[in-house]
Amino acid sequence: MARVTAPPAIDTAVAPGARRLLGVPGRAPDPEPEPPPPSRWTRLRTRLARVPRRVWWGLVTLVVIVALVSTYAVTRPPGPPVLTQRDVDTSVQRGIEKQAEADAAAPADGSVAHATIAPSLVLIQTRDTVAGEQQEGSGAGVVVNEDGTVLTALHVVDGSTNITVTFADGTTSPAKVATEKPESDIATLTPSKLPETVVPAVLGGGVAVGAPVFAVGHPLGLTDSLSAGVVSALDRTVRVEGDRKLEHLIQIDAAVNPGNSGGPLLNKAGQVVGIVTGLANPTDQSLFVGIGFAVPIATAGGAAGSPPR
Known part of the structure; x- marks a missing residue:
């Protein structure tokens, strides 16, 4: 009889560190598995690493500017309200009222002149x-x-x-x-005798028709009286007692009566612009009827040694 022997046993043990071969003997080993694809974050980092540095600085600057603009837009104070016609009318009315209050508080021109x-x-x-x-x-x-x-x-x-x-x-x-x-x-x-304090008046210049004037004197014995008016005309000529003719006079409508003669005619600053000399009255009475006359200070002042004005 023929002797049958068993095939040699195959050692299935795998040495440490060796890759175990699977499959059938005599077959090529299985290929190694491919590594897993890179994650999305890895791909992003790779792409970002390729961006030039100057681009990064530009982006940072842009972000800072956007942040500043946003902060200002949030924290800036509110702008002025829209101006309406009602606001304008109210402002104008307040201005008129304030000016009226200031005018009322200010002394009158006559008060300044008299003082x-x-x-x-x-x-x-x-x-x-x-x-x-x-x-x-x-x-x-x-x-x-x-x-x-x-x-x-x-x-x-x-x-x-x-x-x-x-x-x-x-x-x-x-x-x-x-x-x-x-x-x-x-x-x-x-x-022949003077007071302790002598206060000379201030002499003014010429006046114009329509300018406010004030006559100060003692009409009809009423001492220290002031009357107000305007310059009605200039360069008037009138005849007075003794058939004398006075020329280049200031015509005024401020009330003047006996006792005003010789008194000062003042502008609103209290400067002497003339000396009251007479009045016109068609009835030949020494009573004021609306027209008075004064010698201009340019003429009158010369008698006191003042230079021509």
């Missing part, structure tokens, strides 16, 4: 005996120099030998006529 001239105003009184009868007269004047020289109208003191002046502080003094200008009805007086 300015008051320390320089003088009362002139005359007392003479004519044909055995006592005659008295009064008028106004204004101190124009530091030496106490008083400027007035000539007809107030013309021919008088007894002249008394009373200053604003109550000081009374005899006075004498220093200069006369009959052609303009202007005279100056020199008092």
Whole structure:
């Protein structure tokens, strides 16, 4: 009999570190499995790594600018409300009211003029005996120099030998006529006694038709009175007592009466722009009917030694 022997046994043990071969003997080993594809994050990092650095800085700058703009848009204060016609009307009305309040609080022009001239105003009184009868007269004047020289109208003191002046502080003094200008009805007086403080008036310049003016004097014995008006005309010529003609006068509509003669005509700043000399009255009475006249200070001031204006 033939002897049958068993085929050699196949060692299935795998040495450590060796890859176990599966399959049938004599067959090629299975191929190695492919590595898994890279994750999305890995691919993204790879792509980002390829971006140039200057692009990164540009992106960072853009992000910062966007952040700043967003912050400003959120935190900036609200803009002004839309202006409506009602708002405009209300603002205009408030402005008018405020101006009216300011005008009401401000002193009137006449008040300013009077306060300015008051320390320089003088009362002139005359007392003479004519044909055995006592005659008295009064008028106004204004101190124009530091030496106490008083400027007035000539007809107030013309021919008088007894002249008394009373200053604003109550000081009374005899006075004498220093200069006369009959052609303009202007005279100056020199008092023999002066007050402690002599306050000369400020002389102004010319005036225009329509300008506000103030006459200050002692009409009808009412001392220290002010009347207001405007310049009605310039360069007027009138005839006065003694058939004298006065020229280049200022015509005014401020009330003047006996006692105003010789007093100052003022502008709204209280500067002397003329000396009141007379009034016009068709009835030949010494009462005011709406037209008065004053000698311009450019003419009157020359009698007191003031330079031409």
